[in-house]
Amino acid sequence: MLFHLLEDSEICSLIAVRRRRRCQNSATFFSHPMSSPKHVGSGKVAGMGKPQVAAVLPAGGSGERMGVSTPKQFCTILGRPLISYTIQAFERVRWIKEIVVVVPAEKIDLMQSIIHKYGHKRVTLAEGGTARHRSILSGLKMLAQSESPVSKLWKPDVVIIHDAVRPFVEEDILLKVTAAANEHGAAGVVRPLISTVIASSEVGCLDYSLERAKHRASEMPQAFQFDAIFQAYLQSSDYDLDYGTECLQLALKYSSMPAKLVDGPPDLWKVTYSRDLYAAESLIKDGLSQYVCLITVMKEDVVQVGFLLHETLKTHGKQVKGISPSMCENVSQLQSLFKDKPCYNFICINTKESSFEDAEKMVDLLGSSSLPILYPVLLFSVHLVGPEGSSLYDKPQELEGIRDLSHKAMKKNIWVYGLVINLTKIEQQLQETVCRGAAIIMALIKDRCGTLAGQLLVA
Numbered sequence: 429m430l431f432h433l434l435e436d437s438e439i440c441s442l443i444a445v446r447r448r449r450r451c452q453n454s455a456t457f458f459s460h461p462m463s464s465p466k467h468v469g470s471g472k473v474a475g476m477g478k479p480q481v482a483a484v485l486p487a488g489g490s491g492e493r494m495g496v497s498t499p500k501q502f503c504t505i506l507g508r509p510l511i512s513y514t515i516q517a518f519e520r521v522r523w524i525k526e527i528v529v530v531v532p533a534e535k536i537d538l539m540q541s542i543i544h545k546y547g548h549k550r551v552t553l554a555e556g557g558t559a560r561h562r563s564i565l566s567g568l569k570m571l572a573q574s575e576s577p578v579s580k581l582w583k584p585d586v587v588i589i590h591d592a593v594r595p596f597v598e599e600d601i602l603l604k605v606t607a608a609a610n611e612h613g614a615a616g617v618v619r620p621l622i623s624t625v626i627a628s629s630e631v632g633c634l635d636y637s638l639e640r641a642k643h644r645a646s647e648m649p650q651a652f653q654f655d656a657i658f659q660a661y662l663q664s665s666d667y668d669l670d671y672g673t674e675c676l677q678l679a680l681k682y683s684s685m686p687a688k689l690v691d692g693p694p695d696l697w698k699v700t701y702s703r704d705l706y707a708a709e710s711l712i713k714d715g716l717s718q719y720v721c722l723i724t725v726m727k728e729d730v731v732q733v734g735f736l737l738h739e740t741l742k743t744h745g746k747q748v749k750g751i752s753p754s755m756c757e758n759v760s761q762l763q764s765l766f767k768d769k770p771c772y773n774f775i776c777i778n779t780k781e782s783s784f785e786d787a788e789k790m791v792d793l794l795g796s797s798s799l800p801i802l803y804p805v806l807l808f809s810v811h812l813v814g815p816e817g818s819s820l821y822d823k824p825q826e827l828e829g830i831r832d833l834s835h836k837a838m839k840k841n842i843w844v845y846g847l848v849i850n851l852t853k854i855e856q857q858l859q860e861t862v863c864r865g866a867a868i869i870m871a872l873i874k875d876r877c878g879t880l881a882g883q884l885l886v887a
């Protein structure tokens with residue numbers, strides 16, 4: 429076998445030799461590397477005449493259509509409230525300097541605890557109103573108050589308004605809308621209509637229908653020159669504030685600003701019904717499942733299994749990086765494995781000598797990082813079991829230690845699974861076993877269900 433001649437540090441290139449770069453299938457994940465615009469720090473957008481940019485996220489609703497007692501912005505996906513995902517999407521964009529989140533008065537404490545727990549840094553809270561437009565007005569007032577000497581905020585040139593329940597917003601569309609608003613005064617994202625819009629007569633019959641190709645669905649984000657939209661809201665009638673559903677319309681009606689319409693991607697839909705929460709969860713899980721890091725020592729059988737696992741996962745569309753335990757000494761090394769976003773899935777191939785040692789080290793390392801704050805991190809502790817008497821024989825009862833490790837890790841939002849792979853010298857059989865192991869890993873990565881954490885699974 430060729431592999432045992434190589435040093436630990438060569439394992440990456442060993443695996444990489446057979447590796448062909450594959451396009452990343454992650455249009456649904458949060459940051460899109462190809463579309464990330466160039467930006468400069470602190471509130472100024474490159475190439476845009478440097479406007480100061482802030483955002484208002486209305487989150488003051490009760491989510492009646494969702495049909496659950498918790499307002500949808502506080503419903504959780506993978507244990508984290510939806511609102512935190514949307515805030516995270518905005519905090520990733522460094523040129524958005526302030527984020528005002530508008531929540532119902534009775535949810536201020538809850539929102540403060542969310543900000544604290546998930547480490548949100550640039551958020552200021554405002555109290556919501558009885559209708560969405562009133563909540564937005566409350567957020568705008570908070571930014572306008574920046575002119576008072578006691579305010580920590582500043583009045584922006586451009587304000588982005590975005591529903592707190594639309595978590596999949598990328599930097600490129602924020603930039604397009606902000607740039608368009610800077611130029612035209614107002615801008616909003618539109619999508620083609622899926623269904624035709626019709627009007628019903630008083631007796632419930634068709635009155636007329638709109639030509640579908642001519643009309644668009646108005647989505648979010650929208651952006652505005654701050655002074656103009658603030659004045660529009662201040663002048664709006666009670667009727668408009670209580671029953672209006674379109675900020676762009678207020679800008680047109682009260683500040684004579686016809687909004688520039690910007691075609692947007694399909695992921696900007698608003699979580700409105702329960703099924704939308706399931707769809708959002710699937711998209712988030714899909715995004716988290718793309719990257720896998722494989723940690724393995726350089727030992728003949730171990731390398732062979734590592735190589736087969738790597739190839740199988742890759743064939744199923746995962747981007748896999750193989751590294752040696754010596755490369756897992758600090759978190760930034762791990763986080764820089766994949767260029768554009770962090771990896772949340774780790775496979776640690778143990779040997780008899782180290783038993784759970786490598787997996788335990790990984791739990792400590794990952795647990796000391798910020799990685800598991802936002803999402804559960806999955807760690808697979810793979811154990812190779814050879815025939816009794818062979819150097820890789822592991823006593824099954826020793827492997828029961830997986831439960832203790834998992835228990836400790838769970839507290840840090842790291843889910844540990846044990847996976848036993850029976851070694852055999854018959855190449856074909858080993859391939860089949862590793863394929864089954866890869867299938868188990870992929871299913872758990874995709875489903876991200878914590879129930880099986882702490883279990884010893886046999887490939």
Ligand SMILES: Nc1ccn([C@@H]2O[C@H](COP(=O)(O)OP(=O)(O)OP(=O)(O)O)[C@@H](O)[C@H]2O)c(=O)n1
Pocket residue numbers: 485486487488489490491492493494499500501530556557558559560561563564591592593698699700
């Ligand atoms: N008084 C309100 C009502 C709504 N919103 C926010 O506006 C966004 C879009 O509104 P919508 O989807 O209608 O939310 P809800 O009003 O909560 O939902 P529903 O109409 O089903 O009650 C949401 O982020 C919601 O929290 C708000 O800030 N203040």
Ligand SMILES: O=C(CO)[C@H](O)[C@H](O)COP(=O)(O)O
Pocket residue numbers: 560591646647648673674675698
């Ligand atoms: O799409 C939108 C802007 O154009 C808004 O999200 C929408 O109007 C909110 O309305 P509602 O609160 O009634 O769902």
